[in-house]
Amino acid sequence: MNTFRINITLLFIAIFSISSYAQEKLNKYKYISIPKQLALQKSPNQYGINTILKDYLTKYDFTVFIKGDTIPKNINPCDILNLDADKSGFLTTKVIISFTDCYGNNVHNSIEGVSRIKEFKPAYYESLRAALKDPNIQEHQFTGTITSTTTTAQNISSSNSFILELKGQNYLFKETGTQDEYQVYKNEELIGSLKKSEGDHYILKAGTLNGTGNFDDFGNFSLTRVNPVNNASITDIMARVN
Incomplete structure (x- = not known):
């Protein structure tokens, strides 16, 4: 008992x-x-x-x-x-x-x-x-902290640069001078580029980040890549930091 x-x-x-x-x-x-x-x-x-x-x-x-x-x-x-x-x-x-x-x-x-x-x-x-x-x-009661950001996510082309974060790593996107075209930096090292293709879609060429995607209303980037081992499609969200 x-x-x-x-x-x-x-x-x-x-x-x-x-x-x-x-x-x-x-x-x-x-x-x-x-x-x-x-x-x-x-x-x-x-x-x-x-x-x-x-x-x-x-x-x-x-x-x-x-x-x-x-x-x-x-x-x-x-x-x-x-x-x-x-x-x-x-x-x-x-x-x-x-x-x-x-x-x-x-x-x-x-x-x-x-x-x-x-x-x-x-x-x-x-x-x-x-x-x-x-x-x-x-019983929800907000206990967190609100992190402000000073840039709009509606139109990324209006920013000279912005930061996206994926799995704890920040990536800096700097405008090249050509509309909707950015250089991609990781730890201050240039690793690739992001260019607009058709409609709202972008092509990201940056080593292991190679893939395509689009931005949502909040500035997050939905990145779709192909796993070279099994050819499976992988989608990750690169979160807008600023």
Whole structure:
């Protein structure tokens, strides 16, 4: 009996520790970005879900933007969490809301919201409301620090230079004098170039960073490369520092 009680106590301690850690990670963030179209949607803001999510999360000490909203220029892109919501289930609608950082790393997944309603619209509403009952969301209190940046991420061509960070390493991009063309430096050593190709796409030639990509609304660069060993496509987020 004593062994059983000890095991139960240890289980509760473990659950509490995991929950506290999840809460701590989420509390480090003040801002959330919601895409125009979530993974569970077939069209932008279908059923008004994106707007509903924004209203709900604002109640829980978050400042929320929907992609396309004007974001203050002094907000560091890496102070913003990216939200998405996906569904699963056949006879039921199951929804999980996910939060990822500027590097694409998962910060938190909500509890699973479930609805047995057959019609899509009310089923989404019910399952999303259930997912938003996640205590780590409802008890969110921002405890982090806000890092200001003085440059805009909307148009990188307006800056003579900017810094992107990947896996702890900073890379400096200096304008060459030709529009949308930059020299790339690592530890003050010239390692390559970044040039605009078609549309919003860029070609990066810098050794192991060789690849293509584009900038998001916050100035982060989504870099896609090919693994020479297995020819698999690899996508990394180079986070805007300034």
